[in-house]
Amino acid sequence: MTDATSAGAAPRPARSSSILEQDARTRKRNAAESRFKMYGIAAIGIGIFFLCVLLFAIVRNGIPAFTQTFITAEIALPGDRLDKTGNRDPEEMAKVSTFGYKPVIVDGLVRALEDAGIEIPFEDKADVEKMISAAAPAQVRDTVLANPELVGQTVEFRFLASSRVDGYEKGRVTRGDLARDKNLDAEHLDVVDAMKDAGMLERTFNWDFIFGADASESRPEQAGIGVAMLGSFFMMLVVLALALPIGVAASIYLEEFAPKNRWTDLIEVNISNLAAVPSIVFGILGLAVFIQIAHLPQSAPLVGGLVLTLMTLPTVIISTRASLKAVPPSIRDAALGVGASKMQSTFHHVLPLAMPGILTGTIIGLAQALGETAPLLLIGMVGYIASNYPDGVVSGFMDPNSAMPAQIYEWAKRADPAYYERAWGGIIILLCFLMTMNIIAIILRRRFERRW
Amino acid sequence: MSASMLLLIVLALAAIGFILGRVRALSSAGGDSRHLHSLPSYYGWNVALWTMVPALLVLLIWLVAQPLLIERSVTQLIPEDSYAGPGELSLIMSDVRRVAEGLDLAVAARQMSADEAAALSDPEGLRGTLGALGVALGSEIEPTTLAAAQRYRVLNATGTMVRNILVIALALAGFALAWMRTNADFRARNTVEKGVLLLLIGAASVAILTTVGIILSLIFNTVEFFRLYPARDFFFGTTWSPSFGGGSELGILPLLWGTLYISFIALAVAVPIGLFAAIYLSEYASPRVRGTVKPALEVLAGIPTIVYGLFALLTVGPLLVNVFGSGGVLGVDWMGGATSVMTAGLVMGIMLIPFVSSLSDDIINAVPQSMRDGSLGLGATKSETIKQVVFPAALPGIVGAILLAASRAIGETMIVVLGAGAAARLSLNPFEAMTTVTAKIVSQLTGDADFASPEALVAFALGMTLFVITLCLNIFALWIVRKYREQYE
Numbered sequence: 001m002t003d004a005t006s007a008g009a010a011p012r013p014a015r016s017s018s019i020l021e022q023d024a025r026t027r028k029r030n031a032a033e034s035r036f037k038m039y040g041i042a043a044i045g046i047g048i049f050f051l052c053v054l055l056f057a058i059v060r061n062g063i064p065a066f067t068q069t070f071i072t073a074e075i076a077l078p079g080d081r082l083d084k085t086g087n088r089d090p091e092e093m094a095k096v097s098t099f100g101y102k103p104v105i106v107d108g109l110v111r112a113l114e115d116a117g118i119e120i121p122f123e124d125k126a127d128v129e130k131m132i133s134a135a136a137p138a139q140v141r142d143t144v145l146a147n148p149e150l151v152g153q154t155v156e157f158r159f160l161a162s163s164r165v166d167g168y169e170k171g172r173v174t175r176g177d178l179a180r181d182k183n184l185d186a187e188h189l190d191v192v193d194a195m196k197d198a199g200m201l202e203r204t205f206n207w208d209f210i211f212g213a214d215a216s217e218s219r220p221e222q223a224g225i226g227v228a229m230l231g232s233f234f235m236m237l238v239v240l241a242l243a244l245p246i247g248v249a250a251s252i253y254l255e256e257f258a259p260k261n262r263w264t265d266l267i268e269v270n271i272s273n274l275a276a277v278p279s280i281v282f283g284i285l286g287l288a289v290f291i292q293i294a295h296l297p298q299s300a301p302l303v304g305g306l307v308l309t310l311m312t313l314p315t316v317i318i319s320t321r322a323s324l325k326a327v328p329p330s331i332r333d334a335a336l337g338v339g340a341s342k343m344q345s346t347f348h349h350v351l352p353l354a355m356p357g358i359l360t361g362t363i364i365g366l367a368q369a370l371g372e373t374a375p376l377l378l379i380g381m382v383g384y385i386a387s388n389y390p391d392g393v394v395s396g397f398m399d400p401n402s403a404m405p406a407q408i409y410e411w412a413k414r415a416d417p418a419y420y421e422r423a424w425g426g427i428i429i430l431l432c433f434l435m436t437m438n439i440i441a442i443i444l445r446r447r448f449e450r451r452w
Numbered sequence: 453m454s455a456s457m458l459l460l461i462v463l464a465l466a467a468i469g470f471i472l473g474r475v476r477a478l479s480s481a482g483g484d485s486r487h488l489h490s491l492p493s494y495y496g497w498n499v500a501l502w503t504m505v506p507a508l509l510v511l512l513i514w515l516v517a518q519p520l521l522i523e524r525s526v527t528q529l530i531p532e533d534s535y536a537g538p539g540e541l542s543l544i545m546s547d548v549r550r551v552a553e554g555l556d557l558a559v560a561a562r563q564m565s566a567d568e569a570a571a572l573s574d575p576e577g578l579r580g581t582l583g584a585l586g587v588a589l590g591s592e593i594e595p596t597t598l599a600a601a602q603r604y605r606v607l608n609a610t611g612t613m614v615r616n617i618l619v620i621a622l623a624l625a626g627f628a629l630a631w632m633r634t635n636a637d638f639r640a641r642n643t644v645e646k647g648v649l650l651l652l653i654g655a656a657s658v659a660i661l662t663t664v665g666i667i668l669s670l671i672f673n674t675v676e677f678f679r680l681y682p683a684r685d686f687f688f689g690t691t692w693s694p695s696f697g698g699g700s701e702l703g704i705l706p707l708l709w710g711t712l713y714i715s716f717i718a719l720a721v722a723v724p725i726g727l728f729a730a731i732y733l734s735e736y737a738s739p740r741v742r743g744t745v746k747p748a749l750e751v752l753a754g755i756p757t758i759v760y761g762l763f764a765l766l767t768v769g770p771l772l773v774n775v776f777g778s779g780g781v782l783g784v785d786w787m788g789g790a791t792s793v794m795t796a797g798l799v800m801g802i803m804l805i806p807f808v809s810s811l812s813d814d815i816i817n818a819v820p821q822s823m824r825d826g827s828l829g830l831g832a833t834k835s836e837t838i839k840q841v842v843f844p845a846a847l848p849g850i851v852g853a854i855l856l857a858a859s860r861a862i863g864e865t866m867i868v869v870l871g872a873g874a875a876a877r878l879s880l881n882p883f884e885a886m887t888t889v890t891a892k893i894v895s896q897l898t899g900d901a902d903f904a905s906p907e908a909l910v911a912f913a914l915g916m917t918l919f920v921i922t923l924c925l926n927i928f929a930l931w932i933v934r935k936y937r938e939q940y941e
């Protein structure tokens with residue numbers, strides 16, 4: 001049948017041409033055929049091309065976030081400035097604020113540069129502080145307060161380089177960019193190059209980005225996604241604890257017990273419609289019901305989890321129903337035949353057989369919830385600087401926190417371009433989680449799916 | 453006694469009930485479970501359910517209702533001339549709650565005795581005391597606020613006590629009733645299964661409750677908004693310039709225009725690519741190609757929208773500026789900044805490709821093979837078969853898929869928040885920044901939302917509009933798709 005068509009149109013008796021030779025019309029039709037096929041290939045090509053561009057952009061822009069530039073220097077900690085009474089009493093020493101530590105660091109850094117034989121080309125030597133992160137004084141202060149005996153000694157510290165220096169190391173900031181930048185001058189970069197040659201400056205893997213807390217707007221080099229990751233984790237716990245039992249119960253009812261009536265129809269229409277409602281509408285619902293009426297705390301992972309549960313439920317229900325439907329009726333009949341009640345046949349036989357499918361659907365629903373941002377914007381999970389780890393399980397659920405996608409959005413909105421790199425890096429981490437979840441779902445499906 | 457403690461007590465009672473019910477059933481059958489109507493554990497479950505379910509139901513309702521009722525009764529204590537609008541009232545009420553909680557804390561921390569706290573009617577110095585306990589108050593406490601707080605405490609204490617007694621009494625009553633009824637002939641399985649069925653029905657109704665919740669929360673706030681701002685100006689106004697100081701113009705038309713324009717561009721990208729991809733995959737591709745390309749395209753659907761948003765803002769936007777901006781490759785100065793209708797539309801189109809392609813793929817596959825065979829048998833080429841037989845047959849379903857994609861595009865938030873810009877304008881230039889309904893919902897409700905001003909409430913009216921539009925599209929599309937499936941089943 002197909003052979004006949006691929007050999008061209010059937011020859012008409014009126015024409016004298018041979019069937020081995022294509023006439024003009026056939027050639028035209030065949031050309032149209034291959035053109036049409038090319039459109040399809042082109043469409044797929046464009047789709048795959050977009051996918052590649054997207055992945056390439058993510059990886060290229062995000063990978064630098066996983067390394068960070070550090071400056072190592074030996075800092076003398078003078079007793080007369082950091083501990084005036086000389087008692088080495090942490091409570092008294094705590095009176096010296098981070099401002100008191102700044103000159104100490106500048107002095108130490110200038111001396112370290114001189115020791116290494118690096119010339120400082122700018123007039124005000126205090127300008128060296130522009131090369132290290134604004135977090136450095138707090139770092140030294142915390143070390144000193146934790147161990148007062150260090151005062152009077154010379155201690156080696158590993159400081160975060162400032163975001164501009166870090167950007168220069170990664171090739172993000174060029175000398176041309178710095179002409180208009182008040183945070184760093186080209187002269188600093190000469191020092192940076194010299195420090196690199198002297199081994200004072202190095203770029204290493206940045207664990208703090210993965211496990212650290214978010215930092216304020218002026219310190220992008222310090223920001224990490226760890227706290228937001230915990231926020232997402234607690235939200236996923238809420239979603240799992242609510243969406244799985246409610247979703248499974250609802251599907252069992254609809255698939256096994258529900259009579260065909262108006263009420264059931266209404267529920268069905270509702271579920272398929274809820275699956276297509278824009279996610280931001282769920283955010284409005286969460287804001288109005290959980291925060292405006294129930295006075296639950298804003299920005300809490302509990303509220304985020306509740307909103308995402310409502311959003312994920314349709315996904316879980318739809319996939320659970322599909323896997324319940326896939327269990328053949330003979331299983332039910334056999335159970336009923338040996339005297340089980342309908343409830344027993346469902347819970348003892350149908351449900352265990354459908355479990356792999358249900359879990360697959362649940363994991364995919366969770367992955368969807370993990371990446372969702374819009375509803376979280378409305379319940380206040382954005383704009384909050386997630387700088388503290390929760391103290392425990394209750395605080396993990398109830399205290400304000402961010403979530404991974406919300407944190408990425410927050411970084412994308414900040415003015416400093418150094419945060420863009422963090423946002424892309426955060427996306428890599430988020431996608432790693434999603435990929436793992438999807439792979440688990442695929443493995444579950446492959447291993448346990450049964451064909452009846 | 454806190455609610456969680458109460459919960460634990462009820463659960464413990466239920467556990468005891470399970471054991472005792474089982475034992476009683478077995479002993480009534482003389483220790484031989486064959487004489488029982490149901491399996492022994494059903495008798496246990498029967499008692500446990502009777503203990504647990506009514507008590508927990510009451511507890512749940514009480515937990516929701518008590519704060520609402522107390523709030524209402526305490527609000528009446530605040531003199532009406534001390535606040536200007538609902539916004540100030542809610543501030544006063546949150547002060548009242550904080551003072552009441554602070555007093556409870558003070559009693560718990562033994563800073564004052566319970567009697568002292570209850571008798572306190574002079575707010576002098578109270579702010580300092582509470583501040584030391586970590587309860588921060590914005591301003592000095594008014595005597596009326598303190599009085600209301602005292603009333604709040606009294607009501608709360610009474611309510612909690614009544615709740616505790618009622619819940620435990622209910623649990624015990626359920627326990628006793630079920631336990632008394634337990635004997636060998638009692639049909640425990642039927643009762644338990646009826647109970648479980650009710651639980652299942654309840655779970656299925658959560659979907660309805662969600663929809664009802666969405667509609668109610670939108671309607672109440674929308675009505676509130678239209679009381680403050682005329683509906684005609686909202687629906688037909690052509691300027692959008694909210695200012696929280698008052699005198700804002702909140703016309704939806706520029707936002708709708710931006711939404712539709714971006715969605716149109718997105719569909720113009722996604723529909724041809726998605727449709728041709730679906731046709732190729734279902735009609736031409738070998739199983740191996742199909743097995744690799746289809747999942748690869750579906751990866752696009754699994755990527756979170758925030759990623760697309762960032763991609764639009766930081767990659768596609770600057771790229772378009774390099775081409776269409778001033779000093780760009782084309783030498784035209786059409787585009788000012790990275791955010792524009794084109795940026796958002798293009799990226800949204802990429803996001804929708806797999807959505808269109810997998811839905812259309814399903815629909816094309818549902819066209820019966822016999823129709824293709826008939827056409828091929830008459831001598832049509834494959835592309836002629838697709839264009840003249842398969843596609844027309846699948847058309848209603850494909851229209852449904854496109855409508856679903858359109859509803860997605862209209863409701864999409866993150867891409868437009870990051871990629872489309874913030875300026876509301878009515879313009880035809882696709883390289884200009886415009887804004888959408890969803891982006892404005894976000895910007896009006898993020899931050900310290902005071903739900904009394906029309907500038908915040910307008911977000912609910914926008915949400916209502918969005919909900920109604922997408923609901924109509926969804927229902928229509930789902931109806932078409934279902935109708936189409938029935939046609940060939």
